[in-house]
Amino acid sequence: MTLVIRTNSDVRSQPQYEYHPPSLARNPFYHDPTTARRIQLLHALRDHYELFRKCLHEAVRDNDFASSVTVLLEVCKMQPKRQLVDEMIDLVVDQYGAPTKTLHRVTEELMQNLTLASLRNRVRDPAARLILALVLNGLNRKDAIAIFSERYGGDAVSRMTAAVVRLLEEGDDMRVMDPIPALLFTVLSGRPIDSCTASTGYQLRDMQEIASLLSQSLLVKKLIQA
Known part of the structure; x- marks a missing residue:
């Protein structure tokens, strides 16, 4: 168990990054309304593959790098096919020059841990x-x-x-x-x-x-x- 004591009012201690092993950290407190709405739409379309995929492509193409990674991580939590995640990573890499290996390892680790966490709940x-x-x-x-x-x-x-x-x-x-x-x-x-x-x-x-x-x-x- 890890116990963390923080003074939230101290601006010097912000933000507390969300770590995704093996090597990605993001600010979970940054809220972009457009990205949030796109994620909501993706949740609504998850059972409609072609529409889901189209919306996913638009979410990456019309976003900045940080927001695209946020969408990528949220999509991984929906446990889609690995092929779709790899396709999205290719889009992020092509558009922003992101490190391919890092994104593959981060998404693989996240999806594996979600699978094990689901088993632990059962x-x-x-x-x-x-x-x-x-x-x-x-x-x-x-x-x-x-x-x-x-x-x-x-x-x-x-x-x-x-x-x-x-x-x-x-x-x-x-x-x-x-x-x-x-x-x-x-x-x-x-x-x-x-x-x-x-x-x-x-x-x-x-x-x-x-x-x-x-x-x-x-x-x-x-x-x-x-």
Whole structure:
């Protein structure tokens, strides 16, 4: 938890920027009425793709750079197709010379975190919710295990493995069967995949293929980062 104490009347402490990892900060208090109305219109048209897309193009073409980025971030919160977001990024880059890589990484991170936050709103298991909170706060595997151990004690990795299995079943709609739990336990422990082949009876190549499939899960990919 981060506690921030501010004196709002002190002009020297303004503004408090809204940070979008990995490298974008914007002033959330700047309000442009035209941009706000365009965002409202986009919300109203989100189920009408062609009109939505046309309005989106106009919002970028007829705006300044900061307002275009604001529209881009708001559109990401609507969870559109990635293709449409990339198309909008190309428009911003062409019009303002913005850094393509930065906008791609920012929008990808935002949409991924929104997906995980949506899952956290659906699950009720405390351990599973803690896993998602740790991932959303960008903690790596080792720090996550340390916090999990402090909260629950005992074999933290086993408890984490069980929580991740529940999240994969609920969030990714994955049918988790052997040897996935054993493989998850091995990966979360930071051990090489071949260390669990003897206990599972699977060949190393089979385990590597399963691990490759698991790594496509957003949750697993973020959780097992070094």
